[in-house]
Every structure is written in structure tokens, then in C-alpha cells.
Amino acid sequence: MKARAFSYFRAETIEQALDAHARAGDDARFIAGGQSLVPALSLRLQAPRLLIDITHIAELRGVERQGDFLRIGALTRHCEMLSEPLIGQFAPLLRAAAPFVAHPAIRNRGTIGGSVALADPASEFPAITLALAAEIEIAGPAGRRRVRADDFFVDLFETALGPGELITAIHxxxxxSNQRFAFDEMARRRGDYALVGCGLLASCEGDRIDDIRIAFFSVGNVPTRVKTVEATLAGATLDPARVAAAQMALEADLAPPESDEVPPAMRLHLARVLLGRLLGRLGEGA
Structure with a gap:
């Protein structure tokens, strides 16, 4: 199939992009890397009359430290997660996840803003924003705002983005220095969507976990924090009994849907195995 005929507009500023979308209404889509939108256009799963190219908006680019936050522009490509020194220094969990995102050709074009906006429940970066307690910077007709990642992912491919809004940055x-992180996923082949994946970030005092955030993906309609597991681990040391208790607690947090690919019980089992691996790395000082 081929995409339906559409008009094209290249925006130079955020204001131009928002204005173009407001004039076109629901018949417009923003496009940057296009790694999800272009296939959807080709299959006519989406058929907008106007594409608004935001790749030339300078404000959406760049990575910089702003006080206690690292601001990552929405147009930062997946491959830049591997090469940008500030991400390696101040957001190493993002760097750890980046090599698992699809294949190099996609990483060279795909953007973090596009990935988070799409909110594919099998994607790495939406879940990592949860684990990192990130905030999503959004621009729209009513102005600018920041939304916590915990409040951003609503349902399957549904987010807190309103009509005509776009992501401008991830904070x-x-x-x-007292934090540790770990990431891994299980897939049939490297580059495939994960059967289950997980990223975690913990604040530690010696061998004791003071605070921990754990986010899974490919286990439901949205990236999912496992808060019962987090409560099981907070204030504890990672001995085998505590790890086993955390693995058992996953059943209270995860309810994988029925799937032709992997039965829910198997996906939950894989999640337990993966959690055990990551907690083992954490205990070794990951």
C-alpha cells in the first residue's frame, strides 16, 4: 500500500508548528524521525492531510544540564544516547538501554521525543523515563507544561498529550554518586521487540537500598512501575531471601495480557527471572 496524498509544512519554530497544527486540526501530524509514523502512513493506519516537519526546530535539539535535571531535547536521536557525554554521565540508564532499541538504521533516525509520544508498551525509552522519575516538557495551544512520567502514560498508545501538543524535551x-542502575531485556532475537524488559534505579547506603524505582515494558498496555516490589526492597539489603520475595511480589504488580506469542504465565515467569538478574547486578554494585 501507499500513503494517502498529503501536504507538507516544514516548521522553523515551535510556534510555527503549533500554529500549522491548529489550522489543520485533527488532520495534521508532527513528524521527526518518522520510524513509527512512516510505516503507519504506508499501511494507511494513519492518513493525515498535513505533515508538519519539526526536525529543523533548533529548540528541540541539544542536551544540557539545568540544575538538578538533565534536559534532553525531543529530537535527540537514539544513537546520541550512546555518544552524548552528558547522557553517559548524568543519565547512564538511558545509555544502557539504547543499544537494545531496534537496529542501527532505526537508532540513527528515531528520536526520544517520538518514542515517548508514541508510548509503545514494548519500547525501552518510555519505561526508562518512568524508572528515572523523568518529567515530560510539552508545548501546545495553551502554553507549556511539564508532566511527570508517572502521570504521562495513560493506556495503550494513549498519553497525557492533548490535541495539537508536542513533546519538546525530557527532563x-x-x-x-549513591545511585546504582541496571537494565536488560529478553527477546527472541537482538533487535526484536522484547518479550519482557526492565530498567531500575536505586539509591543505596552501603548494601542497603534506601529507594528504588523499577519499570517493566512488554508486560501490559503501558510501561509499568512495580510498586509492590519497590516497597519490598526499600530499606532492605539484597540477600537471596529478599530477592526471592521481590520476585514473588511481581504477581501483585503485573498482569500480562493474553497473547498469541507468549502466554501471560510465561511472560510473568520471564519477568521474575529478569528481575532476579538485575537485582543480582545491583547487589554487585551495578
Whole structure:
């Protein structure tokens, strides 16, 4: 199939992009890397009359530290997660996840803003924003606002983005010296969507976990924090009994849907195995 005929507008500023969208209404879509939108256009899963190209908006680019946060422009490409020194220093969990995102050709074009806006429940970066307690910077007809990642993901491919709004940046609390992180996923082949994946960030005092955030993906309609597991681990040391208790607590947090690919019980089992691996790394000082 081929995409339906559409008009094209290249915006130079956020204001131009928002104005173009307001004039076109529901028949417009923003496009940057296009790694999800272009296939959807080709299959006519989406058929807008106007594409608004935001790739030339300078304000959406760049990575910089702003006080206690690292501001990552929405147009930051997946491959830049691997090469940008500030991300390696202040948001290393993002760097750890980046090599698992699809394949190099996609990483060279795909953007973090596009990934978070799409909110694919099998994607790495939406879940990592949860684990990092990130804030999503949004511009729209009513002005600008920031939304916590915990409040951003609503349902399957549904987010807190309103009509005509776009993500301008991701704000990540800077990594601290007392924190540890770990990431991994299980997939049939490298580059495939994960059967289950997880990223975690913990604040530690010696061997004791003071605070921890754990986010899973490919286990439901949205990236999911496992708060019962987090409560099981907070204030504890990672001995085998505590790890086993955390693995058992996953059943209270995860309810994988029925799938032709992997039965829910198997996906939950894989999540337990993966959590055990990551907590083992955490205990080793990951």
C-alpha cells in the first residue's frame, strides 16, 4: 500500500508548528524521525492531510544540564544516547538501554521525543523515563507544561498529550554518586521487540537500598512501575531471601495480557527471572 496524498509544512519554530497544527486540526501530524509514523502512513493506519516537519526546530535539539535535571531535547536521536557525554554521565540508564532499541538504521533516525509520544508498551525509552522519575516538557495551544512520567502514560498508545501538543524535551534528574542502575531485556532475537524488559534505579547506603524505582515494558498496555516490589526492597539489603520475595511480589504488580506469542504465565515467569538478574547486578554494585 501507499500513503494517502498529503501536504507538507516544514516548521522553523515551535510556534510555527503549533500554529500549522491548529489550522489543520485533527488532520495534521508532527513528524521527526518518522520510524513509527512512516510505516503507519504506508499501511494507511494513519492518513493525515498535513505533515508538519519539526526536525529543523533548533529548540528541540541539544542536551544540557539545568540544575538538578538533565534536559534532553525531543529530537535527540537514539544513537546520541550512546555518544552524548552528558547522557553517559548524568543519565547512564538511558545509555544502557539504547543499544537494545531496534537496529542501527532505526537508532540513527528515531528520536526520544517520538518514542515517548508514541508510548509503545514494548519500547525501552518510555519505561526508562518512568524508572528515572523523568518529567515530560510539552508545548501546545495553551502554553507549556511539564508532566511527570508517572502521570504521562495513560493506556495503550494513549498519553497525557492533548490535541495539537508536542513533546519538546525530557527532563531527567541527574545521576547521583549513591545511585546504582541496571537494565536488560529478553527477546527472541537482538533487535526484536522484547518479550519482557526492565530498567531500575536505586539509591543505596552501603548494601542497603534506601529507594528504588523499577519499570517493566512488554508486560501490559503501558510501561509499568512495580510498586509492590519497590516497597519490598526499600530499606532492605539484597540477600537471596529478599530477592526471592521481590520476585514473588511481581504477581501483585503485573498482569500480562493474553497473547498469541507468549502466554501471560510465561511472560510473568520471564519477568521474575529478569528481575532476579538485575537485582543480582545491583547487589554487585551495578
Amino acid at each position: 531527567v534528574p541527574v545521576f547521583r
